[in-house]
Amino acid sequence: MSQNAYIKLVPASEKQVVTIDEIKDMFTYYKSITSKTGEQLSWGYSEAAFPYTIEEKEANNEWFCLKGTDPRKNRYILIGVGFEQIEVQTDSTENQQCYIQVSLTDISTHGDKGKANEFCKFLATKLKGELHLFNGRVMYYYSKK
Template identity: 40%
Template sequence: MNQVATIRLVEGSIQSEIDLHQVMEHLERYRKMSAYTGQQLDWDYAAAAFPYQIEEKSKDGRSWLVLTGTNPNLYKYLVIGVVEPDQVQIILPADSTHGDKAKANELSRYLARSLKAELHLFNGRVMYFNPRK
């Protein structure tokens, strides 16, 4: 069975709506930050921090990002989509690996922190990265 984490933009978030292109920009920023960290460490940290190739797919007018693992023994794939203008979902397919789940948790926390959003994790717990009044 698929597992889903949801990032919700709420009052206090940096923006009130998001699209797939903006999610892609956040992922590219994450990849660049990882590469820069690797340069500082003189190690290919980017390959370990983001072991995926990003591909955009569409069907029936809906688009999503498929992150395919570069090392199939450790990482298979993740799916990221914008289901509502204020919600991003990260989907772990049933055949995903433990590595996929760990990276999905890491990426969902990064996206939620960047957007100052509310994150509903795969295990049902909620993390708040926005200032609550």
């Protein structure tokens, strides 16, 4: 059974809408900072920190797949962007809220789940979003006023 985690972009977030290309750019940035960490440690840390390749399927630019480089440890993580209708409590109107969905497939490994949690926390920190983890818990990465 597949599992899902969500990063919701709330009004206090850095951005209100994010695209697939922006998420891919964030993963490119993640790979560059982990490779710099590896250079400082004289160790190939970038391969351990991001053991995936980004694969694009024909999905109208709504999602992409992270395919593991070592199938024994990592297989697949799916990442997509969507919108949901939320009700504003003050005046009962509905607004659109952007979210990033991170999904594990039926064949995903425990290594995929650990990396997916790590990537979710990274994305939620960068975007100052609200992270709904695979286990149902919620982490807030934006300032509450």
